Ligand SMILES: Cc1ncc(C[n+]2csc(CCOP(=O)(O)OP(=O)(O)O)c2C)c(N)n1
């Protein structure tokens with residue numbers, strides 16, 4: 057516990073200097089004769105071969121893009137092809153010593169890395185294992201294509217399989233590694249340890265940290281390599297990923313076998329450019345990228361610049377750095393200097409660099425230079441090397457023909473199966489635990505102080521005499537969430553939770569109080585204030601096979617994790633062709649009392665993104681049941697909680713909140729009160745003002761409202777709502793989100809479509825104002841109040857006899873406010 061790490065003022069106030077050590081720059085200088093002790097002739101030739109294969113693969117793509125033809129095979133590929141011609145030595149050197157247990161992540165420019173890692177895996181795997189992998193991948197579909205009529209060895213078949221799977225993926229064919237749903241910038245193949253490549257620059261910067269956490273927390277073998285571009289050093293997720301990966305606590309607070317640094321290499325494939333911006337000299341200030349390591353931690357991230365034009369220098373570096381990771385002294389930063397001779401994409405006119413520069417690098421071409429070295433050292437003569445190049449050309453022609461043949465390599469048939477992609481958005485599984493082993497905990501559940509104290513709480517808001525239970529004795533909404541979470545920690549050994557102030561503080565708003573006593577550091581820890589990386593690492597952890605619960609303290613901070621929540625978390629299941637599961641629950645609390653930047657309900661933003669499930673319970677019973685379901689599932693769930701409801705007791709489920717485990721399926725709204733005259737559909741905390749409004753409507757105007765609590769936004773079963781509308785003919789929708797563009801508007805529209813014939817009036821939305829959120833003392837003018845609902849019913853649905861509106865809600869005000877944009 058940090059409490060045991062006293063910070064002594066006398067110590068930290070002492071004068072002194074920070075001293076930086078030396079960061080090696082291009083220090084590799086072993087002559088080839090010396091390397092003969094480390095590599096056989098076969099090894100040397102394999103390195104050359106793998107570089108040639110990558111070069112030919114990308115040359116083929118370049119020609120297809122620029123001339124619509126390769127060696128007489130015509131094809132038009134409209135999609136992207138970000139080529140890395142020139143960078144082959146860095147890819148092959150990186151992959152050479154990695155095992156299939158070692159995972160690589162990449163960028164939009166990762167074809168070379170995929171092929172290098174794939175070829176390395178093929179070399180290392182036993183033939184039987186290799187064959188099983190190919191046979192089991194999507195029912196052996198790609199294997200059948202490459203195997204047909206081929207008589208070579210299993211390793212040769214596997215080479216064809218690798219090239220075909222990658223190319224079919226780039227061409228969006230169903231036999232591709234990800235069913236053609238990933239494409240050029242995202243292709244990957246997990247059985248060979250090739251994890252997602254990311255079209256968002258810097259996207260892998262925090263996801264790969266999550267993968268390294270997965271390995272560390274679950275005692276898995278292997279390391280993680282985050283291959284990433286030099287220009288991504290300007291991206292938030294990369295800096296946040298580095299901060300997350302270098303936290304002191306791994307070395308100071310994590311215990312036993314978990315103590316020590318992350319098994320992770322940030323490998324910057326430094327080709328000196330972004331698209332057209334030159335990093336060294338223009339868009340960045342680091343001079344030599346490796347310098348960054350010096351500022352991060354006392355180990356300077358074992359940072360080093362290596363010559364990525366020499367495969368042997370890269371292999372040497374990875375071997376040394378792997379040793380550092382094995383000693384648990386990671387992570388490591390590598391600045392792998394290389395150059396892309398090809399343009400950013402085939403349409404790039406290279407107007408941002410001079411011809412002399414490109415020619416100078418071409419002169420030092422890594423493949424030619426390495427070939428010369430092999431020839432000079434008597435390892436392989438020009439005929440051997442020439443044969444490798446010729447064979448690569450023939451092989452590529454063969455693979456290209458297979459990949460462009462619509463009969464052999466069709467696309468997903470969306471004509472016949474229009475919902476095929478829809479069926480891949482979620483995995484929809486129900487899984488108790490992601491792995492079968494005993495969860496590590498610090499004490500038996502029954503001995504947990506909070507679990508014990510909850511035994512004495514009243515699980516319904518009124519006691520037997522009908523008197524309201526005091527807050528101190530009441531089982532509250534936060535307790536419901538806690539019970540679901542602690543239960544899962546004792547069930548699923550892979551479950552880990554992180555976020556800001558998650559540990560001793562007790563988590564935001566005391567939801568996690570009691571967890572610190574129960575869980576070792578590696579299962580519950582404080583993160584840096586890095587909302588992007590909190591989610592990004594959760595994604596990496598989830599996609600490797602662990603279950604994770606991450607917390608964003610305030611909904612307003614979701615903006616800080618925008619890319620992770622909008623672009624990464626929702627997309628990888630479908631983009632993988634359903635190879636990946638994403639058992640990631642993100643808790644987001646909607647604030648109050650803290651003004652404009654701490655009180656927004658942004659549920660509509662996440663509900664808009666395909667691929668996320670979105671939940672917003674308003675009662676303790678629902679909170680526990682829905683959290684149980686979220687944690688039982690294998691899909692990403694954004695779990696909204698309202699800070700205004702954390703201390704509420706259960707008012708609706710008459711037998712109170714059960715002590716035992718139960719699930720409430722995601723997507724089922726709940727009728728909280730029945731009525732015949734009007735339906736009120738609420739999301740989140742407006743359930744309670746709606747109840748008050750319903751009381752006014754019934755007591756003063758004889759209108760009985762049926763109140764439905766949505767509980768979930770995505771998925772959502774409209775049937776109970778439509779049934780209610782059939783009965784009442786009227787519906788009002790209310791939530792705390794600002795009304796413009798809110799999810800209520802989406803629901804109102806869908807209800808209109810589905811129940812138009814039953815409606816006596818249009819669905820009416822009562823949301824919050826389209827303002828900044830004012831101070832607590834003025835909040836009643838911002839969030840929907842019972843009177844607003846009554847006025848809206850009167851003005852827009854059914855005139856209430858004798859009622860006089862006081863809140864200014866009217867059709868006219870709707871017109872004016874929209875005109876003014878507020
Ligand atoms: C977040 C984001 N911003 C911008 C782009 C457009 N873009 C694609 S590649 C690229 C340059 C990336 O440079 P670097 O990270 O050095 O990788 P390299 O292309 O050199 O391999 C840019 C700006 C993007 N894909 N993602």
Ligand SMILES: [Mg+2]
Pocket residue numbers: 285286287325326327328329330
């Ligand atoms: Mg670059």
